[in-house]
Amino acid sequence: MTTSDLPFNYQVVRSRRRRTASLMVDMGRVEVRVPALADAHWVERWVRSKADWIMPRLETQTRALEQNEIRIEQNGRFTVDGVACALNWGRGTQTQVHELPCHIQVTLSRRIRKDEQVATREILKRWMVERAEQALTDRCRALGSLTGLNPKQVQVKDYRRKWGQCNAKGEIILNWRLMHLLPAQREYVMIHELCHLSELNHGRRFWALVERHCPDYRQYRESLSVAYPFLMW
Ligand SMILES: [Zn+2]
Known part of the structure; x- marks a missing residue:
């Protein structure tokens, strides 16, 4: 998990077979898939450039979690x-x-x-x-x-x-x-x-x-x- 000054955390998955970067917002999490040797600063810049796409999706999913999370606890x-x-x-x-x-x-x-x-x-x-x-x-x-x-x-x-x-x-x-x-x-x-x-x-x-x-x-x-x-x- 990468922490930066972005308003969200994201996970970077590196793969030797991959040639391009791709992005997924799923179950309230952001995942970035990049080639094995992708430069960390480049990845950060790339994610930042996609923030406008990520944020509304993440917000919808976070709201869903607030609404529908199953909480096995008293009350x-x-x-x-x-x-x-x-x-x-x-x-x-x-x-x-x-x-x-x-x-x-x-x-x-x-x-x-x-x-x-x-x-x-x-x-x-x-x-x-x-x-x-x-x-x-x-x-x-x-x-x-x-x-x-x-x-x-x-x-x-x-x-x-x-x-x-x-x-x-x-x-x-x-x-x-x-x-x-x-x-x-x-x-x-x-x-x-x-x-x-x-x-x-x-x-x-x-x-x-x-x-x-x-x-x-x-x-x-x-x-x-x-x-x-x-x-x-
Ligand atoms: Zn089907």
């Missing part, structure tokens, strides 16, 4: 179905997750010895995966029937960089973290992946198909750009 924040809930935990006889209006209360069994915060994180992940396995696979299959785009298989997995995936074998894999999103947002992701069963690319025909089954897809795609904090915990 923290845990978002379910697009609703940001207050999070708390306490001890009890049996480990369970209670879902109250705008509030998630985790009970940790007295037998749990590990750090309470670590335990709460694990319990919440398991709880979300269970919800996802039911809700996502059923809904995706139902949407498959509605659209006539039927997957061979629907699976739920853990991804840090994407919401879902469709492969050439006709299998759709959905990220359990979709359960953080509004139902309409995750339906867009499912329709997106289902449309890949017919068009395994992001060409014009692909987006036309997405639009036919999800007319407001642009709005949902845009809204996902600030949902990345849900991929980070």
Whole structure:
């Protein structure tokens, strides 16, 4: 990480194969990729010359983090179905997750010895995966029937960089973290992946198909750009 008088930090990744410099603002971080021998002062000057491009993107992503960061702490924040809930935990006889209006209360069994915060994180992940396995696979299959785009298989997995995936074998894999999103947002992701069963690319025909089954897809795609904090915990 490089610190300078710029209003942001950035990470420099050097590569022997690279001949030009490129820039990425992703998940609230700035990354600069440069040839292995690029001069450090040149890199700094180059990044500075791109500040007008970097800043608005970084600001949007930082705001997203303030809005959507999952905070596993007492009086923290845990978002379910697009609703940001207050999070708390306490001890009890049996480990369970209670879902109250705008509030998630985790009970940790007295037998749990590990750090309470670590335990709460694990319990919440398991709880979300269970919800996802039911809700996502059923809904995706139902949407498959509605659209006539039927997957061979629907699976739920853990991804840090994407919401879902469709492969050439006709299998759709959905990220359990979709359960953080509004139902309409995750339906867009499912329709997106289902449309890949017919068009395994992001060409014009692909987006036309997405639009036919999800007319407001642009709005949902845009809204996902600030949902990345849900991929980070
Ligand atoms: Zn896609």
